[in-house]
Amino acid sequence: MALTRELNELVCRYDKYAELHRSAAMRDLERSVCGCAYGSTSWTTRREAERIAQLLELRPAAKLLDVGAGTGWPGLYLAELTGCDVVVVDLPLGGLRLALERAAADSLSQRCEVVAADGAALPFKDASFDALSHSDVLCCTPDKLGVLRSCRRIARDGARMVFTVIALTPLLADSERRTAIASGPTFVDSPDDYAVLFDQSGWCMQERTDITAEVLQSMRTELEGMQGSAEALAKALGSGEFAERTKRRQATIAAVDAGLLRRELFVARTG
């Protein structure tokens, strides 16, 4: 699969994270923020995953696609929780290998498939999934509309999609906008509001919930955890990476606190 320069950079970044997040120090930090440890890179906590399972009405034999699932979060957990079948998709192979190992360790191999693919060009038949999820993926990918259209094509009639995303607050002044873009995920800036992207991709938006307060709490818990385990984390990540992450987390918290960035949870259905 030939990837654009942007997607190649993304693959390198998330492969590096998958490796770094395997250390005991990073797993402890993740557990303190998220409630479990899969090597996750989104802000979806265990509690939020349970909410997603309900919103998607997951049940045994339902077929779920988790796009941009990294090392398997939250797709594998959703399958374990509800008994559904799951396909986890992402591009970096290092993360997908860990997802496969985790599926085997959790006795999910029979109900889980791991596929390397671009979320904007999903290699599945039309109308083949009952439920779709993605956690903070659209703010980390350049072609948001492409991903939503690809998801729509493979969704069955009546299928649901639930996702979380970090976005710029509307109507920012130019200087605020620059700060928000510099402090948020790599592709936080969207050409249109997500409500417009739903229309353009053939999804019907059912719910839109502001979950900024929850993510701000998680970010603060993470920063406190980083400061409390600075020595172990600097050893696990390397001191340069640890210093860079601390600076970045402080900048993101400041931008969220100042109302420049928000995180939302969306629920959509096929028309």
Ligand SMILES: C[S@@+](CC[C@H](N)C(=O)[O-])C[C@H]1O[C@@H](n2cnc3c(N)ncnc32)[C@H](O)[C@@H]1O
């Ligand atoms: C914030 S991370 C979330 C990963 C995982 N869902 C989790 O919660 O830990 C965003 C993920 O989206 C993936 N991603 C971004 N663009 C993608 C694309 N076009 N196709 C597939 N995956 C993509 C990245 O590789 C990364 O793993």
